[in-house]
Amino acid sequence: MRTREDVLDWLSSLLAFGVKPGLERMQAMLLELQIDPDAIPTIHVAGTNGKGSTVAFLREMGIAEGLQIGTFTSPYIIQFEERIMLNGVPIAEDELVAAAIAVQAAIGHIDPALGTVTEFEALTGLAFYYFDQIRPDFVIYEVGLGGLYDSTNVFKKPFAAIITSIGHDHQAILGDTLQEIALQKFGIIKQGTPVIAGKLQEELTVPLMAYCGDRN
Incomplete structure (x- = not known):
């Protein structure tokens, strides 16, 4: 691969394999790359709506404090490289390649x-x-789908986990009820990790507290 187009063509070739929830492949990839996902302080964001704006707000707050903030989001608005950015600047072509x-x-x-x-x-x-x-x-990672089995969910102890609003999304994969969907998104919560939650439906607050209590 020499250009961004080569990278995009390669990634597109993997579309045929669809969505396969699970962390085994991701963990094996990071092992091969000799990358410790917890080596950099991470904020992990899951939810149905508001993930992108939450990431953007946090990024700008960090930049205002003089910090270097990486972000991983989906989808992009103008160009593919927006999905991987440092201080709001998309990854350069040579770095992408x-x-x-x-x-x-x-x-x-x-x-x-x-x-x-x-x-x-x-x-x-x-x-x-x-x-x-x-x-x-810091790096702020936005969940792609759900949370529990999302490929971003390889951290043992992120700096913080954020749950935005929860609604009926991707029901064929995450479940039919709000509670089933919420439990998938709560899957980014790790033992000893601070949790910040947006305004959730009343029927989800008790499951969230129970989930967090199990991880104290």
Whole structure:
């Protein structure tokens, strides 16, 4: 791969493998890349609506304090590179290509029994590689789908977990009821990690408190 178009073509070729919830492939990829996802302080954001604006607000707050803030979001507005940014500046072409080459090589060493890496898993790998190289003060990761089995959910102890509003989304994968969907999103909460939640429906506050209580 030499250009951004090569990277995009490679990622698009992985679309055929669809969505395969699970963390085994992602964990194997990071192991091959020798990346510790907890080496950089991380804020993890899940929810149905408001994730993107929450990430943007946090990024600007961090920048105002003189911090280097990486962000991983989806989808993009103008250009693909917006999904991986440092202080609001999209990843440069040469850095994108270098990350893709490294991730593609790592994927080639993953046990085939784990299944084929998906497009979003590979994209998440690009973000982890890029931020591991530049080491910003914080990285804010937006969940792609759900939370519990999302490819971003490889942290053992993020700096904070944020749950925005929750609604009926991706029901074929996450569940039919709000409670089932919420439990998938609560999956980013780890033991000892501070949790910030937006305004949730009354029927979700008790499950959230119970989930957090189990992880104290």
